[in-house]
Amino acid sequence: MSNRVEQVLLKQSTILMFAVAVAAIVTGFFSGSQSILFDGFFSLIATVIKVLMLITAQLIAKQSNRRFQFGFWHLEPMVLLIEGSFLFLIATYAFLSGMFGIINGGREIELSLVIPFATLLSVVCFGYFFYVRYQNRTLKSSLIQFDNISWLVDAMLSIGLLTSFLVALLLKSYGYGTWAAYVDPSILILLGLSMIAPACKILKPALRDVLGIVPxxxxxxxxxxxxxxxxxxxxxxxxxxxxxxxxxxxxxxxxxxxxxxxxxxxxxxxxxxxxxxxxxxxxxxxxxxxxxxxxxxxxxx
The missing domain is CATH 3.30.70.1350 (Cation efflux protein, cytoplasmic domain)
Known part of the structure; x- marks a missing residue:
């Protein structure tokens, strides 16, 4: 029963994250916001990881066979290691992209598109994060727990985006449009730095399991x-x-x-x-x- 609930939550998470990814990529493309595009590509990679987690959960639910006589438990830390590695690489990319954006004089974005999108995205990500955390209180699944980190990261990204875009709007309103151009790359730098801790939180236990370090x-x-x-x-x-x-x-x-x-x-x-x-x-x-x-x-x- 618990494994069935786990698989249902992972399926929901995968479908919703894919929808978020598509919406972010489209919005980022038309608004010219690299930070929104970054959020979209992060969500797209998170979707792929969630598919791997779902496959892993389905394999774990199966009985062992002659080839895998101890079951498929070893796949779980491997998937988490992949997720943590992708998060770390994405964080590095965001930081470097933001730095180059500032060096090149910033970039103009269409605030009328990104502010409503960031608001909606914040509500969706935080809402689903708390919903899954509540469901996992009784389920106590490590796959669900670490999968939900991607929703927390996405929620924090969305809040950061929304706050920064509102700051950019205020700067433009008071005649500081030149400074507003630096908001988008600055967001990328902050987002990259903020994602390092969640990436390490996933990587550390997964790496211990994969390397066979005694608990x-x-x-x-x-x-x-x-x-x-x-x-x-x-x-x-x-x-x-x-x-x-x-x-x-x-x-x-x-x-x-x-x-x-x-x-x-x-x-x-x-x-x-x-x-x-x-x-x-x-x-x-x-x-x-x-x-x-x-x-x-x-x-x-």
Whole structure:
């Protein structure tokens, strides 16, 4: 059920973002505003990323197969890495484009077109951002969470555009039309700088997952539980490995039992597994837990 809601939200987001992209590109072309055009191309790239996210969500919902025996969880951080990289590149482009615009003497834009568009765009982007954030309170999807960052960025872009265009209108009204020409490239510089933080917010966790860096908190939690269980059940030693790919958490634990450990039957080992599993938290479809037992240390070295 949750995956179905996730896919519906991603489909809505993709269609609406594509509509925003087309509207921004058309408005930017006829008004002569590079910042509006930039917003349109940002939205267009965001649409492509959302399509990738939707495909990823659909694959994750499928069962594993012989080729992908652990499922498709690894695709999630890869898509987020692509999104974060595009955001960072777009931010760099916006900054450089704005700098060149100022060096070249600014640019005139048709304010009667861009002000109503920026107003409407602000309402749409902020409205959809808060709607999705509310929906994700119970869904708790990382795909939806990071996807919604693009709506927040677009909303902030729209507010920045609207404020700057109103400033340009005031400058023209008071006879400072020359200075008004620098508003559009100045917006691009500010937008580029403001997008770096959201890009890094997506890139950092995605890059950790793709590179296979151990999630510190998960590793500490597993070790804490196993230290307690080791004392409680009289284990000689253990070794644990953890990994994270998107929402999927992989936990592997190998336990060394004393040679004279009392085992009436195999059910005793299953009971130990149940105890460890319960202490690690509620079992979820996103958690892959493997627990093995041995009496020879060579199997954990």
């Amino acid at each position: 510190d908190q998960l590793d500490e939690d597993v070790r804490r539980v196993m230290d307690e269980v080791k004392v409680e059940h009289g284990f000689l030693d253990y070794v644990s490995y953890v990994q994270k790919h998107g929402r999927a958490r992989f936990i592997e634990i190998h336990v060394v039992l004393p040679i004279d450990y009392q085992l009436q039957d195999v059910g005793k080992l299953d009971a130990l597994r149940e105890d460890i599993s319960a202490k690690l938290g509620e079992p979820e479809i996103t958690r892959w837990l493997t627990i093995s037992f041995t009496g020879d240390r060579k199997w954990i070295s």
